[in-house]
Structure formats: C-alpha cells, structure tokens
Amino acid sequence: MNDSTRRERLTLPRITAFTCPAGQHQAFLWDSDVPRLAVRATAGSKAFFFQSKMDGQVVRITIGSVVAWTIAAARAEACRLQTMIDQGADPRAEKRERIAAAARKIAEEEAQAAALVAEAEAAQREQEKRQRYTLRALCEAYCALLDSRGKPSARQARSILKVHVFDAHPDIAALPARELTALQVASMVRKTREAGHERTAGVLRAYLSAAFTAGRKAPFDASLPAALIPFEVEANPVEAIPAIAVRAGNRTLSVDEMRTYLAKLGDDIADRALLLALLAGGQRMAQLLRAKVSDYNPDEETLRLWDAKGRRAIPREHVLPLAPRAAALVAGLAERAKARESTLLFSTHGLRQMAETTPGKRAAAISAAMGGEPFDLRDVRRTVETMLASMGLSRDTRAQLLSHGISGVQAAHYDRHAYTDEKRAALVAWEARLDEIETGRRTPNVVAMKAQRTS
Known part of the structure; x- marks a missing residue:
C-alpha cells in the first residue's frame, strides 16, 4: 500500500x-x-x-x-x-499465540469431554459388573463347576443355596460377590441355624466357603474355569465364620422299630428305593438313585454304584453283589425302566431321576406315623451298620460294603482286592437277618460271620 x-x-x-x-x-x-x-x-x-x-x-x-x-x-x-x-x-506473534491458546482451549475442552465420556463409560461398566458378578452368580458358577466335575453334590448345593441364600436373603444375594462381608455371611448361616437346621447351616457355610475359595484361586489355577475370574474375589469372607461341627448321630432303630419300618414299605417307587437301600446294606440314597439299568448285571446279580463323595476327582466304582431278595427287586426295577423307555432304575416320569429328597420325605412320613423318637435315612444307615457289626462283620468289610472310610495310600494305590465274596456273604446274611426281624423266626448261624480275605 x-x-x-x-x-x-x-x-x-x-x-x-x-x-x-x-x-x-x-x-x-x-x-x-x-x-x-x-x-x-x-x-x-x-x-x-x-x-x-x-x-x-x-x-x-x-x-x-x-x-x-x-x-x-x-x-x-x-x-x-x-x-x-x-x-x-509484533501483532503477528500475538495472533499466533491467541490462535494457539484457542487451540489449546479447544483441546482441553475436548479432553475434558473425552474424560467425562470415559468416566461415564467406566461407571456404566462398573455398574454392569456389580449387577452381573453377584453372590448369586458366584454360587451358580460354583454349582456349574460341580456339575462339570460330575459331583452329585451339585444338586444339593443348588437347593441349599436357593433356599437359604437366594430366597431367604435376596438383598445379600444381589450384592457384588467381591464386596460380601463376614457379617453378611454370618447372618445367613445364623438364620439357618436358628431355624433349627443346624446341619444345613454347616453345609451352607461349607458351600459358600468353597465358592469363594474357587473364585479367589481361579486367576491362578488353570483347573478352575475362567468364568470365575471376573468376580475379582480376593478374599474369602466365610473364613471368619467358625465351622459348624456335625454332631455324631447316635439314633438307631430297635428290632421292633425295624420290623415296623419294613412293614410300612409298600410298592411305590420311593418305598422301593428305601427297601433296596436297606437290603443292599444301608447304601447312600443319593448314590442309589443315580443307578442306571446298565449298572445292573443280571447274570452276576451285581449292582454298580458310583461313589463321588468327598474330594474324589473321579467317582469310585462301588459294586454290590446282591443277595436274592435285593437282586429280584433290582430286576423288577430294570423291567419297569425298560417299559418306560428309561435308562434310570429310579425315575418319577421315565426320563428324570427321582429327586434325592423324595425317599427322605417318605422315611420321615413313616417315622412320624410310627411315633416315638424320630429317625431319618442316616439313622437307618447307622442302624444297618450297627446290626452288621453285631453279626460279626469286620470293620474293613463293612467299610467296603457301605463305601466309607476307604482312603489312604494303601487303599488308593495298592489294595485292589474287590471284597466281592465278603460283600456277597455279608448281604446274604443280612437278608436272612432282616427276614428274622420281619417274621420273628430265628435262622440258625445267621450271626456267625467272620470276614475272610481272599487274594
């Protein structure tokens, strides 16, 4: 210009x-x-x-x-x-600084906006995590783990957790598992115990502790499912709750009570389960109800059960060489199952296994009808072992027959004796003893038993 x-x-x-x-x-x-x-x-x-x-x-x-x-x-x-x-x-420098300041302000505003969006998204993710990884979800994941390992206790775990956690304490069940406190666990266990379910309270505590232990170990233990990792469990709040000792039962049925109990068992499927458990030497009902038609060998008259009790990774095969009355009962159950096109010896509607609680409820009903001191299936099992001991059956053979107390290095790795002869002799003698109880007739030499091991 x-x-x-x-x-x-x-x-x-x-x-x-x-x-x-x-x-x-x-x-x-x-x-x-x-x-x-x-x-x-x-x-x-x-x-x-x-x-x-x-x-x-x-x-x-x-x-x-x-x-x-x-x-x-x-x-x-x-x-x-x-x-x-x-x-x-120089106004040009001032303009450049003004433009740079405006750019910085825009960048700061954009960064603040991005931070707010990130914060909102993080809060949303945290809220979703809190709603998803709850105590209820942890318990369900633990039950799924039991299922995947073939543990029969999965059904009991689901039932106890549903009744005494999900239904009884829905507010606690909906909390994030990682935030659960020992006081909240104690309140659930205490309520169960104060309702008169002391044994159930102990089992509830055990299942909750196992679920939290699995969640805590999952990030480091490849044998545990990755689905447990997002629960972010770092501590087990159940550890602060004292274990509830299971009181050793001492209730046994007298001979007269056993006679009445036998007389009240009819032809209903639950009654047949109770009778077979008794004839087979006081077997655990949970194991008996899982038996399939294929587990019965009619030629050898044996019934194969699977003992998954305890910490066994693989269920232990438990073969029962049945005495005549029990063999006839199982043969009838097998025919019933085939007629219903079922693979299960004990099924309510053909395809589904009878609920484990059904025989127990029936036994409780019989106990109530008999009057006197109540008894349950554990008491019947205890009665059987007590009577077997009184017949001269050795502790080792009783353990093999009832599938309990079989542990240790020797039993796990070296003792491969099947105890078939001992168990068969014991069950034959036991059926004779039950016949004595039912009829009142004395069978000569029925109690003269002494187990002999064969190699």
Whole structure:
C-alpha cells in the first residue's frame, strides 16, 4: 500500500457493493478514517484486513469476515494492532499465540469431554459388573463347576443355596460377590441355624466357603474355569465364620422299630428305593438313585454304584453283589425302566431321576406315623451298620460294603482286592437277618460271620 492509494470511508453499502474485479485474485477497499484498515475481496469472500510496517517489514493481518465483524469493531482492532507496532510488539506473534491458546482451549475442552465420556463409560461398566458378578452368580458358577466335575453334590448345593441364600436373603444375594462381608455371611448361616437346621447351616457355610475359595484361586489355577475370574474375589469372607461341627448321630432303630419300618414299605417307587437301600446294606440314597439299568448285571446279580463323595476327582466304582431278595427287586426295577423307555432304575416320569429328597420325605412320613423318637435315612444307615457289626462283620468289610472310610495310600494305590465274596456273604446274611426281624423266626448261624480275605 502507498499513500496515493484511493481511500473511502468504509460504510456498509460500500462494502456490500465492493467486489473483486474479474481477472484479479483480490482487491482492497481502504478506509479513510483508519488508514491501515481495508476490506479485502476475493472471488468468494470479504474480510477486514490490516496492513502496516514494522522494522522495515510489511505486516499483514486478516482481522475477520465482514459478516462477523462490524466496521467500528474492525477500526478499533486496526488501531490496537497499530498501537502494538508503535510500542514494538509484533501483532503477528500475538495472533499466533491467541490462535494457539484457542487451540489449546479447544483441546482441553475436548479432553475434558473425552474424560467425562470415559468416566461415564467406566461407571456404566462398573455398574454392569456389580449387577452381573453377584453372590448369586458366584454360587451358580460354583454349582456349574460341580456339575462339570460330575459331583452329585451339585444338586444339593443348588437347593441349599436357593433356599437359604437366594430366597431367604435376596438383598445379600444381589450384592457384588467381591464386596460380601463376614457379617453378611454370618447372618445367613445364623438364620439357618436358628431355624433349627443346624446341619444345613454347616453345609451352607461349607458351600459358600468353597465358592469363594474357587473364585479367589481361579486367576491362578488353570483347573478352575475362567468364568470365575471376573468376580475379582480376593478374599474369602466365610473364613471368619467358625465351622459348624456335625454332631455324631447316635439314633438307631430297635428290632421292633425295624420290623415296623419294613412293614410300612409298600410298592411305590420311593418305598422301593428305601427297601433296596436297606437290603443292599444301608447304601447312600443319593448314590442309589443315580443307578442306571446298565449298572445292573443280571447274570452276576451285581449292582454298580458310583461313589463321588468327598474330594474324589473321579467317582469310585462301588459294586454290590446282591443277595436274592435285593437282586429280584433290582430286576423288577430294570423291567419297569425298560417299559418306560428309561435308562434310570429310579425315575418319577421315565426320563428324570427321582429327586434325592423324595425317599427322605417318605422315611420321615413313616417315622412320624410310627411315633416315638424320630429317625431319618442316616439313622437307618447307622442302624444297618450297627446290626452288621453285631453279626460279626469286620470293620474293613463293612467299610467296603457301605463305601466309607476307604482312603489312604494303601487303599488308593495298592489294595485292589474287590471284597466281592465278603460283600456277597455279608448281604446274604443280612437278608436272612432282616427276614428274622420281619417274621420273628430265628435262622440258625445267621450271626456267625467272620470276614475272610481272599487274594
């Protein structure tokens, strides 16, 4: 720009009428009031423009669009820029800093917005995690683990946890498992115990402890399912709760009570289960109810059960060489199952196994009908072993017959004797003893038993 440049006082009509001539890429309309201010027009826009000199160099700065800026504001800005030059400050540096500051502010605002979004997403994920990985979900995952390992206790675990946790304490069951406290566990165990279910309270504590232990070990133990890891269990709150010792039962049925008990067993499927458990030497009902038609060998008259009790990774095969009455009963159950196209010896509707609680409820009903001191299936099992002992059956053979107390290195790795002859002799003698009890007739030499091991 030079002093001979034609100037006009900038007005809105003049700015509106001003255009860039054809063939030029830009044109200037200089203001007469503020000599350093102009309107620069290009083919597509118009903007207020400042031009001056500083230290012999031309300084050019675009102030802003004529749409966004008023003429008065543009003149004031041009005067400010010239004042800066007069004071030795470069307005271009100031503009660059202003643009950089604006960019920083935008970046900060975007970062803050992104942080807020991330925080909201994290809060949402945390809320979803709290709602998903609850005590109830941990217990269900533990029961699924028992299922995957073929543990028959899975059914009992589900039942006890449902009744005494999910239904009785839905508010605690809905809490994140990792936040559960010992006091909350204690309140659930205490309520179960105070309701008169002391044994169940002990079992409940054991299942809860096992579930938390599995959750705590899952990140480090490859044998545990990865589904337990997201629960983020770092401690077992059940450890602070004292274990409830199982009181050793001492209830046994007298001979008269056993006679009445036998007399009340009918032909119903639950009654048949109770009778077979008795004839087979006091077998555990849970194992007996899992028996399949294929587990019965009619040629050898043996019934194969699977003992998964305790910490066995693989269920122990438990073969019973049945005495005549028990063999006939199992043969009848096998025919019944085949007629129903079922693979199970004990099924209510053909396809599903009879609930483990059904025979127990039936035994309780018989006990109530008999009057006197109540008894349950554990008491019947105890009675059988007591009577077998009184018949002279050795402790080792009783253990093999009832499949309990079989542990240790010798039993696990070296003792491969099947005890078939001993068990068969014991069950034959036991059926004879039961016949004595039912009929009152004495069978000679029925108690003269002494187990002999054969190699």
